[in-house]
Amino acid sequence: MTYTTYPSLRGRTVFISGGSSGIGAELVRAFAAQASRVAFCGTRAEGGDALIAELRATGAEDLLYEACDVRDIAALQAMLGRIADRWGAIQVLVNNAGRDDRHALDDLTPEYWDNCLAINLRHQVFATQTVARQLKAAKLSGSIVNMGSISWMRGRPNLIGYTTSKAAISGMTRTLARELGVDGIRVNALVPGAIVTERQTQLWRNAEEDQRFIELQCLKFRLDSTHVARSTLFLASDDSDGITGQNLIVDAGLAQVSVAG
Secondary structure, eight states: OOOOGGGGTTOOOOOOEETSSSSHHHHHHHHTTTOOEEEEEEOOOOHHHHHHHHHHTTOOOEEEEEEEOOTTTHHHHHHHHHHHHSSSSSSSEEEOOOOOOBBBBOOOOOOHHHHHHHHIIHHHHHHHHHHHHHHHTTTTTEEEEEOOTTTHHOOOOTTHHHHHHHHHHHHHHHHHHHHHHTTEEEEEEEEOOOEEEHHHHTTTTHHHHHHHHHHHSOSSEEHHHHHHHHHHHHHHHGGGGTOOOOEEESSSGGGGSTTTT
């Protein structure tokens, strides 16, 4: 199949958190294919270095990887500043980093709860704060894409910290779209459904699970990271310049049914 090339993304500075594996790595590939200047962070140094090598072998240029734990807000904001010093203000921010670790209510502690929100929610706010300041100072418009999840819409059990974070992202997105729109900064949420990734395959995926999701979805195939990446490109590009404060759901129709199916 042939997919869209977005001229507005060529040469544009892009930052993707959690870009060294999973959906994040596919986002890096997608923006590199658009000839964007792509910076990304992750906690897997070997994953980031391998992805850089993979993309350089295809002729991609203007790639930058730094190891960064997004729970360390000072380190995250300092990294975003270095990227801007190198390539100019970040015009596309994809707040992707997160972990869908399973946890029962009875097992929660205050420390686990705070850590879960730090991994899945807090960094999105402070990365947006930093990039918005860059854009305002440079008098540039921009697009911020926050990675959500339909898990909270379906009430998935044993994920209360994760689903709470992802529900909050929808509210945060709506509020920041209103607050930043006057400066030409768009804020949207990309809301994936059941996406096949290496992590999902290693930890939870099996033939029975695949069949269950296919039966629940309107579209009868498993989604993968490329479906998320292509939709993110649209929200990042000028083709979506009239869209802000929205949740773009990419789930093959899964959210139309309850978690019980």
